[in-house]
Amino acid sequence: TQRPLTTSYSICSKPHTMAMYSVLQEQIARMRRNDPTLKELTIRRPGPAEKPVQECVHELALALRANTVLEKLFFGNDQIDSAGAVMLAEALEVNTTLVELDLGRNSIGTAGALALAGALRVNRTLQKLKLSANAIELVGIVALADALKANTTLTTLHFMSGALGCEEMTALAAMLKVNTGLIKLCLVGNTVDDAGANALADALVVNRTLTSLKLISKHIGTEGGVALFHALKTNTTLSELRLENSDTISSTGTMVLAEVLAGPTALTRLGLSSSKVGTEGIALIADALALNTSLTELDLSTSDIGTAEAAALAGALRTNATLLSLDLSYNVIDNAAAAVLADALKTNTALNTLDLLGNPITTEGAAAFVEALRENVALTRLDLGTLFGEADDISEEIRAALTTLLKDPARAAA
Secondary structure, eight states: OOOOOOSEEEEOSOOOHHHHHHHHHHHHHHHHTTOTTOOEEEEEOSSOOOHHHHHHHHHHHHHHHHOSSOOEEEEESSOOBHHHHHHHHHHHTTOSSOOEEEOTTSBOHHHHHHHHHHHHTTOOSOOEEEOOSOOOOHHHHHHHHHHHTTOOSOOEEEEESOOOOHHHHHHHHHHHHHOSSOOEEEEEEEOOOHHHHHHHHHHHHHOOSOOEEEEEETTOOHHHHHHHHHHHHHOSSOOEEEEESSSOOOHHHHHHHHHHHHSOOOOOEEEOTTOOOHHHHHHHHHHHHHHOSSOOEEEOOSSOOOHHHHHHHHHHHHHOSSOOEEEOOSSOOOHHHHHHHHHHHTTOOSOOEEEOTTSOOOHHHHHHHHHHHTTOOSOOEEEOSOTTSSOSSSOHHHHHHHHHHHHOHHHHHO
8 A cells, every 4th residue: 555645754663674675765766756745754763774774875865866845854863874974965966955954863974074065065955954963073073164154055053962172163163253144053962161162252253143052061161151151242143042051150150141131132042951050140140131121031940949049030020021931940949939939920921931840849839820820911831840740749629720720711811
């Protein structure tokens, strides 16, 4: 029986190797005949690909050269080796329809990166490229960065779990100083240190196109963090910054960040998850939020926020009129701290999402939100981690009351 044709096809199960070979051959055949319904293809299979599947990758790359329909291609979990990446890169040099390529968690290596760099010099349609966990060495990163100096169509670039040291970051920073197309840059789980953060900060001072930067590294200290925050005083285009899992947010760094938030800034989304903000740092951020008129999303999850920090944030919520989403999940907010936050919601008219998942809040704390929601009309999503049966710390009566209030159309209409 022929499989139904759809605009998106996903191979994510763990079939027998020959069964997967057959499925891949079927999708390659659709690509060869330019099936107008196949616009997205996802291939993620647990475990490394065996030889028949690797051979299919090469055939797929050949089919991609002439295909004029496929727009998104996702390969994951060690399905692509360096030879496969080279063939895909060669296809990209002539393909004119693919806009998104995800090669995360493969083995394309430096040879594959060099080939992709060559493709980026001539390709004018690819917009998103994800290269997480591919063991790409310095020469490959430098080649990709150099190619992007002239490329104006790629808007999103992801590097995750790679070893991005000072030299690699210097190359990427040099690219950002002249690149006019990249909008989103994601560097996650890397070894970026202060020197790399400083290079990135220098680039942000002159870059006028990047709007989103996600940087997650345990090796950035106060020096690198301060440099990045100072750059935001000059940069007028970055609207999203996620600086997470680092030691960056010391008291010195937080003071500079607070200055940015209290003044005119392009930032609308800020993520500081798993960073060492501290009580003083939260107080400074809260004071700045009371003055800020642009931030709509703030992530302070896993930041050891307790009663004192929650009280500071509650004070900000009483006056802030622009923050829409606040993530305080996986902190140490107890019933008393929850009650303080709930009380602030009685006067807040903007916040629509509050995430308190993973905090020690029981029926008493949840009841405070029931009371608050009878006056608040803005909040539509409240996650206490127990509303969906994950724990028994909140009574059924309070859960039901919260669910009813959050879904009440009369509140939304008001």
